[in-house]
Amino acid sequence: MPTFPRGAITAVGCAVLLASLTACGSSSSAKPISAPVGPASGTITWYANQFGPTSTDVRKTLIAAFEKANPKIKVKLEQAPSDSDAYRSTLTTQISGGSSSFDVYNGDVVWPAQFGKAGLAEPLSGKLPSSYWKTFSPGLVDGLTYKGKIMAAPLFTDNAFLYYRKDLLAKAHLPVPTTWEQVQSDAQKLQKAGLVKYGYSAQWDSYEGLTCDYSEFAADAGGSVVNTAGTKSEIDSAASQKALTYMRGLITSGVAPRAITTFQEQQSEQLFTSGQSAFLRNWTYAYSDANSPAASKVAGKIGIANLPTFAGQSGHGYSVTGGWNLYVNPHSKHLGADLAFVKWITSPAAQKIMALKGGEIPTVSSVLQDPGVQAANPAFRVAASNKLISRPSQVAEYSQVSQGVYGNVNAALSGSTSPKSALAAANKTISAAVSNNGL
Structure with missing residues (x-):
């Protein structure tokens, strides 16, 4: 990393x-x-x-x-x-x-x-x-x-991937989702049918991992954290509002557990490999972990796909x-x-x-x-068609930029502030960080 x-x-x-x-x-x-x-x-x-x-x-x-x-x-x-x-x-x-x-x-x-x-x-x-x-x-x-x-x-x-329970999708006669809206609706169907406790797991703790996860959602919505030159914050936008509102909605709808705001890689993977979640966003290594009989209750039942995008966007989603x-x-x-x-x-x-x-x-x-x-x-095959984006590493003050992202996004996901207020606060922090980029 x-x-x-x-x-x-x-x-x-x-x-x-x-x-x-x-x-x-x-x-x-x-x-x-x-x-x-x-x-x-x-x-x-x-x-x-x-x-x-x-x-x-x-x-x-x-x-x-x-x-x-x-x-x-x-x-x-x-x-x-x-x-x-x-x-x-x-x-x-x-x-x-x-x-x-x-x-x-x-x-x-x-x-x-x-x-x-x-x-x-x-x-x-x-x-x-x-x-x-x-x-x-x-x-x-x-x-x-x-x-x-x-x-x-x-x-x-x-790369990041969408891991999913092949057996649960088969039981519910559902295809592998290609949009984030499908992830939410499919998860709710599986939950309503009593097939799984939670629908989605990811890395939404207040740390660098959330910068990665959020950057992917923002890109899928057509937004970004900073401009290409790394000289201007672009996080306070309609696209960012869409991305963050969707993320918060996964929690309020019960698709993601409230504790997801404390999850890093290990916790998000454990929820999935214990059989409690239908979908997981995680890195390459999670495929072998999830299919290890010694470490996973769902070994042999796992599929891997490109991350989804939002409805109306072409292709699939972005991976940081x-x-x-x-x-x-x-x-x-x-x-x-x-x-x-x-x-x-x-x-x-x-x-x-x-x-x-x-x-x-x-x-x-x-x-x-x-x-x-x-x-x-199998991850290599999926990675070959991944759409890649970088974190805002073109900014020399990347540490402050990332903290501005994950601290404020986590606050919105936890419900302590609104997505709109969180993005405005993030924009203030990021703008200060990028003002001297390249100088």
Whole structure:
């Protein structure tokens, strides 16, 4: 994600927001460094937390394959802290201090603008051709830009999905819902028939996860949190009002439990895997969890689909992107080798390894569309048709923006304020945060 319930920095995609994130955007005087490229040779250090299955280290598999394809470059793996706070703090301290002890590092999807403003990452857009950026799944590169420069490359991604009870829909002769209105009406039918206690479960606690969930609903309604440039709040709109009113309506109608306003990933998943909810919004890993006989009472009865959209909108709904990126240390002395490594590890060959051996959703569109890759995980097949949006990570003050979203949205969902008042309050907070974006 950052990522949520797994506790470490893993591949889930949207972790608990770090309270200290503003520190990386505090150095408004920092200037992006444009280092000479140099030869694609020598030894570089990859500073990376582990991702993928704990039984195997896919990073070592990737390094071996890279060195075979690039015999003039050696890669030294340096273990990064598994705790997100510690990792970010270490990166900030070392890079801002001028350290070149590592060359390429993994980083969260919400860091590009923050790290760009603080001078903690080497801009990549001018060093890799435009054709390279077009290889990624649509929507992935959108959140990597700061002041017109792409600050990172997508390493692996995570998506959100709609999980549903196949057996309950079959009993009620209902199709898989494609609109949010259908989710609500179908849930009420299942509840009225006594087939399930609750209709819907998601992550609506006052934390980063709610920023993700709300951003998806807002996009489905035709709205957004901020504008594309990250310079203006757009949360106080008719589209946002529609999204938030619908979310609140799931609670007041009894489709979602009132306790959903305290749910993070683990709680929302437990309600679903215990058989108490018909639908669940969650990340990729939830499919295997829900189908694990040891951990789920509904194993074998679970379906996975794209998130719905609102009636009248085309296609299906949006998924916020999670996952991790590759950044380059602006103090690296081996930029040529760094770029070769970044380009290779985001190539189809490496992304296929990432998918088949690491279990991560590949970022390269052609790999995600590969039938062999899709066959490895039902979530990959659905992800191939997902519509992706980024959180407002193009704002260097992302921490304040996210807090403005989840704090006020949670208040409206809890019933302590109206959707209209919540959006006005969020707009005030977000407007203050974005006023200095890029300065």
